[in-house]
Amino acid sequence: MATTTASESSAAPALKVAILGFGTVGSAVARILCDLPAGAPIRLSHVFNRNVERKRVDWAPADVCWSSEFDSVLSSDADIIVELIGGMAPAHDYVTRALSAGKSVVTANKKLIAAHGPQLSELARKNGAALCFGASVAGGVPVIDALQDGLAGDRLYRVSGILNGTCNYILTKLESEGVTFAEALTGAQAAGFAEADPTDDVDGFDARAKLVILTRIGLKAIVPPEEVPCTSIRGVQAVDFLYAHELGATIRQISRSERKQSEVFASVQPALVPIESPMAHITGSLNLVLSSGRYGGQTAFSGHGAGGHSTAVAVVSDVVAIARGRAKAQAPHANAVSLPVSGNFESKHYIRFTVNDRPGIVAAIANVLATHSINIDALLQKPGFDREALPFVVTLEACPSALLEAAMADLRKLDFMVQPPVTMPILTKEL
Amino acid sequence: MATTTASESSAAPALKVAILGFGTVGSAVARILCDLPAGAPIRLSHVFNRNVERKRVDWAPADVCWSSEFDSVLSSDADIIVELIGGMAPAHDYVTRALSAGKSVVTANKKLIAAHGPQLSELARKNGAALCFGASVAGGVPVIDALQDGLAGDRLYRVSGILNGTCNYILTKLESEGVTFAEALTGAQAAGFAEADPTDDVDGFDARAKLVILTRIGLKAIVPPEEVPCTSIRGVQAVDFLYAHELGATIRQISRSERKQSEVFASVQPALVPIESPMAHITGSLNLVLSSGRYGGQTAFSGHGAGGHSTAVAVVSDVVAIARGRAKAQAPHANAVSLPVSGNFESKHYIRFTVNDRPGIVAAIANVLATHSINIDALLQKPGFDREALPFVVTLEACPSALLEAAMADLRKLDFMVQPPVTMPILTKEL
Numbered sequence: 001m002a003t004t005t006a007s008e009s010s011a012a013p014a015l016k017v018a019i020l021g022f023g024t025v026g027s028a029v030a031r032i033l034c035d036l037p038a039g040a041p042i043r044l045s046h047v048f049n050r051n052v053e054r055k056r057v058d059w060a061p062a063d064v065c066w067s068s069e070f071d072s073v074l075s076s077d078a079d080i081i082v083e084l085i086g087g088m089a090p091a092h093d094y095v096t097r098a099l100s101a102g103k104s105v106v107t108a109n110k111k112l113i114a115a116h117g118p119q120l121s122e123l124a125r126k127n128g129a130a131l132c133f134g135a136s137v138a139g140g141v142p143v144i145d146a147l148q149d150g151l152a153g154d155r156l157y158r159v160s161g162i163l164n165g166t167c168n169y170i171l172t173k174l175e176s177e178g179v180t181f182a183e184a185l186t187g188a189q190a191a192g193f194a195e196a197d198p199t200d201d202v203d204g205f206d207a208r209a210k211l212v213i214l215t216r217i218g219l220k221a222i223v224p225p226e227e228v229p230c231t232s233i234r235g236v237q238a239v240d241f242l243y244a245h246e247l248g249a250t251i252r253q254i255s256r257s258e259r260k261q262s263e264v265f266a267s268v269q270p271a272l273v274p275i276e277s278p279m280a281h282i283t284g285s286l287n288l289v290l291s292s293g294r295y296g297g298q299t300a301f302s303g304h305g306a307g308g309h310s311t312a313v314a315v316v317s318d319v320v321a322i323a324r325g326r327a328k329a330q331a332p333h334a335n336a337v338s339l340p341v342s343g344n345f346e347s348k349h350y351i352r353f354t355v356n357d358r359p360g361i362v363a364a365i366a367n368v369l370a371t372h373s374i375n376i377d378a379l380l381q382k383p384g385f386d387r388e389a390l391p392f393v394v395t396l397e398a399c400p401s402a403l404l405e406a407a408m409a410d411l412r413k414l415d416f417m418v419q420p421p422v423t424m425p426i427l428t429k430e431l
Numbered sequence: 432m433a434t435t436t437a438s439e440s441s442a443a444p445a446l447k448v449a450i451l452g453f454g455t456v457g458s459a460v461a462r463i464l465c466d467l468p469a470g471a472p473i474r475l476s477h478v479f480n481r482n483v484e485r486k487r488v489d490w491a492p493a494d495v496c497w498s499s500e501f502d503s504v505l506s507s508d509a510d511i512i513v514e515l516i517g518g519m520a521p522a523h524d525y526v527t528r529a530l531s532a533g534k535s536v537v538t539a540n541k542k543l544i545a546a547h548g549p550q551l552s553e554l555a556r557k558n559g560a561a562l563c564f565g566a567s568v569a570g571g572v573p574v575i576d577a578l579q580d581g582l583a584g585d586r587l588y589r590v591s592g593i594l595n596g597t598c599n600y601i602l603t604k605l606e607s608e609g610v611t612f613a614e615a616l617t618g619a620q621a622a623g624f625a626e627a628d629p630t631d632d633v634d635g636f637d638a639r640a641k642l643v644i645l646t647r648i649g650l651k652a653i654v655p656p657e658e659v660p661c662t663s664i665r666g667v668q669a670v671d672f673l674y675a676h677e678l679g680a681t682i683r684q685i686s687r688s689e690r691k692q693s694e695v696f697a698s699v700q701p702a703l704v705p706i707e708s709p710m711a712h713i714t715g716s717l718n719l720v721l722s723s724g725r726y727g728g729q730t731a732f733s734g735h736g737a738g739g740h741s742t743a744v745a746v747v748s749d750v751v752a753i754a755r756g757r758a759k760a761q762a763p764h765a766n767a768v769s770l771p772v773s774g775n776f777e778s779k780h781y782i783r784f785t786v787n788d789r790p791g792i793v794a795a796i797a798n799v800l801a802t803h804s805i806n807i808d809a810l811l812q813k814p815g816f817d818r819e820a821l822p823f824v825v826t827l828e829a830c831p832s833a834l835l836e837a838a839m840a841d842l843r844k845l846d847f848m849v850q851p852p853v854t855m856p857i858l859t860k861e862l
Binding site for chain 2: 032134139140141142143144145146150151153154281293296299302303304310315316319320326
């Protein structure tokens with residue numbers, strides 16, 4: 001077995017690592033730390049959790065301090081605080097106090113970093129501490145490092161990806177098994193890929209937090225998370241995959257952002273992607289990040305985005321970066337500037353209507369679209385569906401999504417609709 | 432357009448960068464450096480090339496010093512030497528002297544790093560300089576950083592990939608156009624994807640140097656390049672793709688290495704890979720690197736492996752790392768140990784025989800394989816070929832490749848062979 005570089009021998013005493021939150025990821029981090037060979041430059045010193053007694057494990061060294069008092073961890077000699085509690089409170093408070101006390105922080109908390117990353121980075125800098133959050137996006141895929149350092153010589157103008165494994169799992173189930181959204185969701189919950197309340201995942205908020213972080217690191221643009229439009233995948237049905245396949249495409253939840261001059265386009269939404277694109281090859285709960293640079297073209301990163309072990313690898317890699325003295329040189333938000341954001345990408349679109357069939361429907365739809373100066377590209381109708389709830393698809397030539405949204409407001413009012421129409425952009429392979 | 436982080440403002444004066452070798456990559460590096468905004472922490476100061484006068488460009492600042500004398504660059508105030516000459520001499524001498532003089536070095540020279548990386552890293556450390564070689568493997572794909580830092584928290588046991596764009600270009604042409612190897616090679620040369628002398632690429636030596644570097648950084652194992660077995664792709668024919676497709680696979684030049692306890696398995700060879708694997712999705716001149724870790728599972732990195740711009744991005748990213756003070760913290764060969772290496776992987780195999788058909792051929796082949804205790808899995812024969820040069824395929828159950836090699840020595844002697852048999856491992860999706 002290869003020896004991790006975390007074990008590189010060092011004359012300095014090992015840095016002491018405190019873990020806040022001893023759930024799946026926390027215990028996986030502790031496992032890796034406890035598996036390190038003697039002489040490693042980092043070691044587990046503290047575990048903090050509410051009611052910590054029920055969390056104790058027999059495989060941790062006897063000198064690890066188990067605590068339910070954050071203040072006692074804060075006042076201890078721990079050098080690095082690993083925050084794995086998640087969410088805003090009390091994580092925000094704990095991270096703020098740790099950095100203020102000059103302790104370095106490693107976190108997997110995408111929500112916290114998306115909302116407060118720049119301020120927390122600045123707080124770290126002022127206090128001579130490091131703040132690392134490689135685990136906050138795409139779990140075990142080291143994409144933050146790659147955008148920050150590995151592609152520092154390029155000028156990135158676009159980042160995109162499949163950032164939520166739950167959505168990808170559900171969508172690939174709809175595709176491969178033809179089940180309903182509700183069935184796919186229940187399956188994902190049973191398989192441990194979705195929470196009891198799936199809102200954050202399926203409605204795009206989880207992916208949005210990650211996209212905001214990637215936008216900041218890759219495109220050097222700070223955008224408020226709440227201003228990035230999210231479209232839920234709840235409207236997508238198995239029939240959409242039939243039509244997508246006919247168009248040489250499949251459907252994925254795509255997060256993307258693009259920097260132009262002084263504005264950013266960003267969105268999280270289900271979209272048609274060409275069957276030969278890297279996006280289409282990502283199945284199950286895998287994650288993918290694509291970056292496009294002015295000089296180097298497109299680079300792709302993929303792997304396990306979630307799960308205790310993958311996320312733990314990212315956390316420990318950040319701890320190692322701090323121990324190696326590399327993390328403070330990173331300045332993760334250096335030079336990022338606040339920019340206005342909208343979801344108004346220009347692209348081709350797919351609309352699936354479900355109608356109570358009668359003569360004149362296509363004419364009515366075409367008229368509305370013409371009024372908004374939107375051109376129809378093609379009309380697809382698969383046989384074998386009930387005339388009272390007939391799904392058919394219109395594809396549109398490229399237009400800004402805001403223009404389509406205005407047209408959709410009119411289309412939704414037409415009296416033959418038996419379900420709200422579903423719109424998705426049709427992306428190109430380059431995305 | 433996003434502002435590269437190379438532009439982060441800094442009170443310190445910009446580090447001076449000297450480029451050795453002003454070919455495609457060198458001029459692309461110079462372009463990026465010259466495009467940086469005022470206040471960037473790095474700037475182009477010297478260009479060295481033989482007969483440098485014919486290389487002068489009008490877009491470089493007037494204060495850049497153009498020189499054909501390495502000694503004058505070495506004794507100048509340049510802080511960072513970017514070595515883009517390639518090959519062993521004089522690059523090895525120049526890099527050694529630059530590091531000895533305390534100047535940091537960035538190189539894209541895979542041959543040099545594969546052969547002398549550990550010694551040069553140690554020389555850099557002793558002299559307080561940095562040695563960076565992110566551009567030596569997979570061009571613009573930041574995989575060295577990722578294995579070194581981003582996955583530092585894992586214990587990697589396998590790295591593999593498609594590391595030579597020329598071979599991938601040729602093989603995908605054989606597959607998509609059914610041309611001969613000679614035709615595909617001529618096409619690759621005309622398209623600028625292959626050298627006039629293609630030996631380094633098609634016979635595997637280029638990929639081998641990269642694999643040796645990945646093995647050192649990812650698996651912490653130092654193996655001598657010349658001991659890693661290479662099999663040329665010259666034997667692969669369009670008919671092999673027909674048979675591979677029948678087996679649910681395609682053919683790629685695969686470089687792979689795996690660390691077990693105290694030995695390393697490594698090889699560069701054409702191989703069958705399942706059509707649904709990440710390897711199969713890599714077409715044209717793209718590169719792919721896969722890493723497998725004990726904790727985080729498989730991670731994939733892909734993008735443009737060669738070409739002036741992609742490689743230049745990797746070079747400038749390394750220069751930025753040095754300017755940020757991050758590079759010296761890397762210790763790229765720390766903890767790597769010298770280990771014995773062989774190509775004796777165990778796997779299923781594919782053999783394509785081309786025979787002058789007559790009764791008893793299958794029996795003769797089966798007898799030889801049985802003598803060597805190798806089990807036949809299946810026999811495939813496509814119709815429509817000439818009986819005097821009949822290609823057919825035998826697939827074998829898993830066995831160590833050394834066992835197959837012994838059997839092949841006997842099989843090659845059989846008098847009905849009209850071409851040497853072609854053997855390839857049949858890899859699994861996990862590779």
